[in-house]
Amino acid sequence: MKFKSITGTRDILPEEQPYWRFIEKKLYDITTLYNYMRVDPPIFEETGLFLRGVGETTDIVEKEMYTFQDKGGNSLTLRPEFTAGIMRLYIENGFHTRPKPVKLFSVGPIFRYERPQAGRFRQHTQFNVEALGELDPLVDVEVMSIAWQLYKELGFSGIEFQLNSTGCPQCRPAYISKLTDYYRDHFDEICKDCQRRLDQNPLRLLDCKVETCQPFIENAPIIGEHLCEECQKHFTALKTYLDILQRPYKINHKLVRGLDYYTKTVFEVWARGIGSQSAMCGGGRYDGLVEQLGGPPTPGIGFGSGIERIILSMKEQNITPEPLPAPKVYIVHNGLEARHLALNIVFDLREEKIAAILGFGDRSFKSQLRDANRQDADFAVLIGEDEVKNNILTVKNLRTGEQKSVAGNELVTFF
């Protein structure tokens, strides 16, 4: 029987690891700079948490969750996003007693049962940031700036936010009824998907890609013109702060997000090279979510960024991460006594924190040296009969071809 990786999952091979290390290092550095604390909720939670947190009518809940029953008969779900789990963590651990805002980040796998395609997988990895307990739009800018600085330091140019406000429970219902009234007048002219959206997810009407629907989108009522005073004020302040910091953004009236919990600010960062997907990062404010999950009223804002999409986009823009360090020394040996000596040497070097590889098997000098070259070692230490007899080692610089004799007890200090 031959086993294969599951549809929509992939192996991260050594060749791709430099990207991961590079990105991980950057996001640890940046979250430290901004004073965000790492939390790691479990990968699975009670199914009900996501039903309530993400929204029962969202696509994620309706058709994309990896839900299963454990042996105790509980319905569990592999997390399809981070936020709900973080909210649970916040409530369960009494984080509302900590100084506000509570600033958190997480990194880890996310699972959604979708048809895989370019830039989309059933298991992907997200970098997730949340700031809880503060309504001030200054927090919105700070959270957005984490994404901004990350992408900048990774080497991206031309980063720009797509920005919108989707209102709040005060003003959104009125807007939605305006929008649906407008669309009902054109019901026979819009595409099938839009006819369905009209009932199930009206905001998404604005996101339709079908050619014939575009004119209706252009003429649809704009949410920005229907915000309540508080949302309007928040949005204006946010834009001012973004201007001050010179973070490029584009107001996108059509930007809506698929999860139910968003209020006020929503934003995305778009990238090329990720197939027909556009967002490398998506997030927004969710001021009612903690309360909805049984916690105290707590505003919050956050985003998720897909690491796989970042990597795809880096490749598309020819951004190369710094390479992982190559091994320094390769120990080539021939003969039983040489083998015993080599064994000691390789571990001595490693104890001194010098990266060393030992040739294995009964292979010729030639074969071992070829291996040393292939593994990109800087030096080869050659140990054969002569070296054993005289307790002198031959050290060859594999970059220059230069060769030197070094006394056995001086080897460690040689490097």
Add this chain to the structure above:
RNA sequence: GUGGGUGUAGCUCAGUUGGUUAGAGCACCAGAUUGUGGCUCUGGAGGUCACGGGUUCAAUUCCCGCCACUCACCCCA
């Protein structure tokens, strides 16, 4: 869930207008005066031509099914 494309060596791909030993490049292993890599040359190993069925004297090639991969829609990081 829906639609298009593709499945031949570890990887990237040729190829067979149906014919019995299925090819290349890269990678791998070994050798080119016996203890010296990278370049070059020579040789070697490696494939149930995704899987199942059908047509045929004969199928990797044609037909059907199935699975997988892939791209796109829905939706999303």
